[in-house]
Amino acid sequence: MTLCIDDKHIDEIRNIPTREKFLKLLDDLENCNEDAQKQKIVEMNEIIDEMNEELFKSVFSKEMFDKIDEMIEEKKLTLENAVLLLKHIGYLKGLIKMWSNNFEDSKLIKRIEKMIAEEEKKKELKNEKLLVDICECYISLRSGFPPELLSICVPCLLKVALKKEESEETQKETEMALLALNRISAYRDVEQELYLNEIREIFKYHQEHHNLTRLSYQSVWEFLFCRLFYDGDLEDIILNELHLVREATRELEELSKCIDWKKNEDKMKEMKDESVLGRWISTLNIYFRECQIRKKEHVVLIGCIVQMLRAAKDNHREICEKCIELLITVSYNTTVEIEDLLKSGAVDAFLGEIIRFDLIKSPVDDYLQFFENVCERLKNVNKKENEETKRKETKRKVFDRLEEEGYEDCIILFICCIVEEEYRNIFFVQRIEDYFVHC
Incomplete structure (x- = not known):
């Protein structure tokens, strides 16, 4: 559905700095009907998409979350529209991997926790879509999680990710759910029974049908890698059942083809592929820190990282630094043989930079x-x-x-x-x- 925005409204906010523009739109929600609210929230979500970490912290304060709570309480903002906005805020928080306690410190968190508990108690009568939506808001915005709520929220997020439809809307919903799931990956209280069978199904279906976005696929791998710290037995599943080396190498190669390595990164208009590529490299750093199984195929994956290091070093410094960090981690890992560092070209790549040393x-x-x-x-x-x-x-x-x-x-x-x-x-x-x- 195409939403038309009044020309006068555009003129009124065109020259207002981003933070003030967003907060003005938030204030405007109080005086709108449900459809007009939705239209403004679509505009607000477009502004969110352009935010960096500094702006995120400036806009999404405890006071802002308290204001949203108050608007819901006074019925000035419908719950459906509040969810539409909060899910997008949480999505950006996951994209930029930002940790902030502003949501935890606000009144809004208590409202959402109460809603989750009450909706779950309804059993067969519960509103499944509402429960999924508020669980996603909760997980994506929080920085710490009570175990009793994880046992409700994790199955909800996985239920979204298990959808087989390949529509753009379903893919986006799945992406948001898996990005939210990542926020709990490092917590001890996530038992395998909560996620492993569903994660297996998500992987295997995607590897056959390619129904996930690149960001979704990277996110679900990252979730598993982070679980290695607590669930070491996952490594055999990761390597031999889910085919990490093959899948990671293919993803890196495909993403690498989407980037113009000769163009400076700060002049690029399309940054999403580069962002997902950077996330993959950082994710593999987690994997090589934890992996304990020697696998001869690792040399192929390491060689792929070396190629990206060489491609990125002139114009894509952030990607280059991530590759360097990953290869240092690999050099620590005794399951990777020094012979593999030679075969993959890692030694030559680092040697070349040492020889051209610039203090x-x-x-x-x-x-x-x-x-x-x-x-x-x-x-x-x-x-x-x-x-x-x-x-x-x-x-x-x-x-x-x-x-x-x-x-x-x-x-x-x-x-x-x-x-x-x-x-x-x-x-x-x-x-x-x-x-x-x-x-």
Whole structure:
């Protein structure tokens, strides 16, 4: 349905700064009928879509949530329209991964908690759509969750995500539900019985029918990765049943094709694909921090990250930094062999940046950390003879590669740079031997 907005109304708010524009529209809701409210909320949601974290914190204060609560109480804002607005606020909060206690500190949270409990008590008579909507508002806006409400809200969110329709409206609803679900992923009190069978079904259906948006699919993977901290037995399911390496590599490659790597990121009009790509890289960082299973296919996924690091380093600094952080995490993980870091190109990528070292522009601490991790692992003597032989062979390959590029000469040269420039990493000189493979 197309909503027409009066030209005079547009002129009145065109030049008002975003925060004031949004709050003016909120005030206007009190004097509108239900249909006019809905029209204004559509406009408010469009403004929300353009907000960054700083603006979000400025607009969505405790006082604003208290005002919405008061408007609902005095019947100046219908519950349906309040939900329409609150779900969109929660959606943005999930997109920018912002944690704020303003909602928790407001009167509105008590109203929603009471509504959830009362609606659940109705059993067969409960309004399923209303319960799903208020659970989504609650989960997406909160930063901490009582276990008794999680047991109600999690099944509600998964019920939305299990819908098989591929309409744009259903896809959006699913995206909002899975993004909200992510907010509870790191909480201990989420039992597998609440989510695992449904998550499996969501994955398997998507892998066959591709019914989820890219953001939805990334969100559900992130939920599982975060659960690894509490549910280590999920790793076998993630790798062997849900095919993480294949799926993550495919998603990264497809998203990478959607980005103009030669264009500067701050000039790009379409940022959603880049945002989802950044979320994937950060999500894989969680996975490689927790994974305990050695999988030879990991080298393919790591190679994909290396390719993106190379593509992003000139014009997409945020993506580049996420790739660097992920590869450092990978270098820590002993389930990933040093041989895999060679095969994937990670060693060459970091070596190339070390050789082109610029004291001012390069994140040299990060590159040094990678090589410190590699060198430390190569120095560790394994008691098993066959593995010790393999370690020595790998060590020789790494040393030959670094020697060919003059890596250790660069490390020694850094000492002069550090002294002259009063470089911030004062520990570097004290630990210089940690960066040499042959030590």
